[in-house]
Amino acid sequence: MLRKLPHPMNFWTSTFFSVLDPLLCKVCGKCVELCPVNAIKTKNGGIMKTPPDVCIGCGLCVEACPFKARYLERRKKDMVPPKTFDDLYNTIMENKKGPLGKLGVAVKMMLRV
Numbered sequence: 001m002l003r004k005l006p007h008p009m010n011f012w013t014s015t016f017f018s019v020l021d022p023l024l025c026k027v028c029g030k031c032v033e034l035c036p037v038n039a040i041k042t043k044n045g046g047i048m049k050t051p052p053d054v055c056i057g058c059g060l061c062v063e064a065c066p067f068k069a070r071y072l073e074r075r076k077k078d079m080v081p082p083k084t085f086d087d088l089y090n091t092i093m094e095n096k097k098g099p100l101g102k103l104g105v106a107v108k109m110m111l112r113v
């Protein structure tokens, strides 16, 4: 289920994300198999750059890489966890693309009144 979320960082709070050193990577595929959110993809026989908005910074790939080709880097902005479920809901809806996301936030605000 986690692997199907398009934006896992809406649900996690991590100040780090995984970075690949392409010079050290031997494309063994271990990190691709392990990543719980499917943030690591292959293309043309190589490993693609890990998108920071998908990587949840768990560090599994860093620990598992036999060639030390991965490391965790600090995000430019520290992540702060939402204080309430309402805050979490709003973040998720605001990050949804298109009119449905905006409509969700508007409906929620109306229901609060």
Ligand code: SF4
Pocket (backbone or CB within 6 Å): 020, 024, 025, 026, 027, 028, 029, 030, 031, 032, 047, 064, 065, 066, 067, 068, 069, 070
């Ligand atoms: S585990 Fe390390 S060497 Fe293997 S594909 Fe991932 S980054 Fe490359």
Ligand code: SF4
Pocket (backbone or CB within 6 Å): 017, 018, 034, 035, 036, 037, 038, 039, 040, 050, 054, 055, 056, 057, 058, 059, 060, 061, 062
């Ligand atoms: S740190 Fe975790 S979420 Fe990020 S790429 Fe590595 S295994 Fe995937």
